[in-house]
Amino acid sequence: MLNFARGRSQPRSTRSMPLSGKILMAATLTALCIIMLKQSPNFNTRSRFSEHEEGVIHVLVTGGAGYIGSHAALRLLKESYRVTIVDNLSRGNMGAVKVLQKLFPEPGQLQFVYADLGDLKAVNKIFSENAFDAVMHFAAVAYVGESTLDPLKYYHNITSNTLVILESMAAHDVRTLIYSSTCATYGEPEKMPITEETPQVPINPYGKAKKMAEDIILDYSKNSDMAVMILRYFNVIGSDPEGRLGEAPRPELREHGRISGACFDAARGVIPGLKVKGTDYKTHDGTCIRDYIDVTDLVDAHVKALKKAKPGEVGIYNVGTGRGRSVKEFVEACKKATGVEIKVDYLARRPGDYAEVFSDPTKIRHELNWTAQFTDLQESLQIAWQWQKAHRDGYAAAS
Numbered sequence: 001m002l003n004f005a006r007g008r009s010q011p012r013s014t015r016s017m018p019l020s021g022k023i024l025m026a027a028t029l030t031a032l033c034i035i036m037l038k039q040s041p042n043f044n045t046r047s048r049f050s051e052h053e054e055g056v057i058h059v060l061v062t063g064g065a066g067y068i069g070s071h072a073a074l075r076l077l078k079e080s081y082r083v084t085i086v087d088n089l090s091r092g093n094m095g096a097v098k099v100l101q102k103l104f105p106e107p108g109q110l111q112f113v114y115a116d117l118g119d120l121k122a123v124n125k126i127f128s129e130n131a132f133d134a135v136m137h138f139a140a141v142a143y144v145g146e147s148t149l150d151p152l153k154y155y156h157n158i159t160s161n162t163l164v165i166l167e168s169m170a171a172h173d174v175r176t177l178i179y180s181s182t183c184a185t186y187g188e189p190e191k192m193p194i195t196e197e198t199p200q201v202p203i204n205p206y207g208k209a210k211k212m213a214e215d216i217i218l219d220y221s222k223n224s225d226m227a228v229m230i231l232r233y234f235n236v237i238g239s240d241p242e243g244r245l246g247e248a249p250r251p252e253l254r255e256h257g258r259i260s261g262a263c264f265d266a267a268r269g270v271i272p273g274l275k276v277k278g279t280d281y282k283t284h285d286g287t288c289i290r291d292y293i294d295v296t297d298l299v300d301a302h303v304k305a306l307k308k309a310k311p312g313e314v315g316i317y318n319v320g321t322g323r324g325r326s327v328k329e330f331v332e333a334c335k336k337a338t339g340v341e342i343k344v345d346y347l348a349r350r351p352g353d354y355a356e357v358f359s360d361p362t363k364i365r366h367e368l369n370w371t372a373q374f375t376d377l378q379e380s381l382q383i384a385w386q387w388q389k390a391h392r393d394g395y396a397a398a399s
């Protein structure tokens, strides 16, 4: 039988504790509270993130919970930059931010701010509470197919939000911008490879929205001393070679998704096979040709751009390997990388796609001393596959 009376009749241990013990206990508890408070992000951010610090460059990484932004944040943190990630998690993953927070827990290294860049008030508040030295603006919706179905979303999210960022930068005297643009701004040029001089004639709302954002940035930069770098990426693949981060788009975006995601889904059996859209393009094997750039190389280009950015100057660079690969070649590389005999269905073209796109990376090589290093398609896919295999539910386990 349980003896309830015993507990009540026993004196509580603290009652018998001498005064010195009580004081010691109170002091220990207070110290514990201070330590816990210090470790809470809010306590640290207020002082460290809100003031410029000699020798520390504070970068606002918009879209840092996303695929490319998280890889860029990792690289910046590794190089001792101070990083603030702003993301509305509409497409990114809190799990990626948590990975970064675990790797860089020291006060003043990394903070995450949940906000929508379409919210002018919220963005202005972020800028007034933080002392940024530079902005890497990755945040965007970024699917060509989706942009043809929902163009207004794209103009709002890409063009209008870039305006919000620029206005906030101007109002708070933040003078360096590295902008994520895309080869989709070129449309379907007649001449390959694409140089930075190739006319920009985008053929889908995604490319048009990015081109408009570029134009706004360029017009603004004419009368300001802002240092601007516009990087036009080609098709981004791969993931962190050390396996800490990967690409994990939302399941509902799979239908608009990119080729690498679809290959991995097919290899894992999440989808029955791969649908290659378009086999009658004027290319050597009839499938589209793209220039696949590894994310590790891409973030390296960002860091180089940041280091070379100069007040009052604008740099525009293609970021690609300079080599085009067909979708068929890509699929073969994916089969080898995953070791899975992926089933492939060849279907009709998808609206908004263009036949052949690859870069001329001469300018970025000369001016930023950057060249793609991870140019073995199979190897890049193998690295990404390792992460995919270990994270069947994306970042779900980490969030």
Ligand SMILES: NC(=O)c1ccc[n+]([C@@H]2O[C@H](COP(=O)([O-])OP(=O)(O)OC[C@H]3O[C@@H](n4cnc5c(N)ncnc54)[C@H](O)[C@@H]3O)[C@@H](O)[C@H]2O)c1
Binding pocket: 062, 063, 064, 065, 066, 067, 068, 069, 086, 087, 088, 089, 090, 091, 092, 093, 115, 116, 117, 118, 137, 138, 139, 140, 141, 142, 157, 161, 180, 181, 182, 183, 232, 233, 234, 235, 236, 237
């Ligand atoms: N992935 C590619 O192949 C590729 C190619 C060319 C250019 N880009 C550009 O690179 C950038 C990053 O692309 P990604 O592939 O990492 O995409 P992603 O979807 O993985 O990441 C984008 C991030 O931005 C966030 N975001 C979107 N709208 C937001 C808003 N209104 N407020 C706050 N956060 C918001 C999302 O939640 C997500 O975390 C984009 O600007 C994209 O246009 C990507």
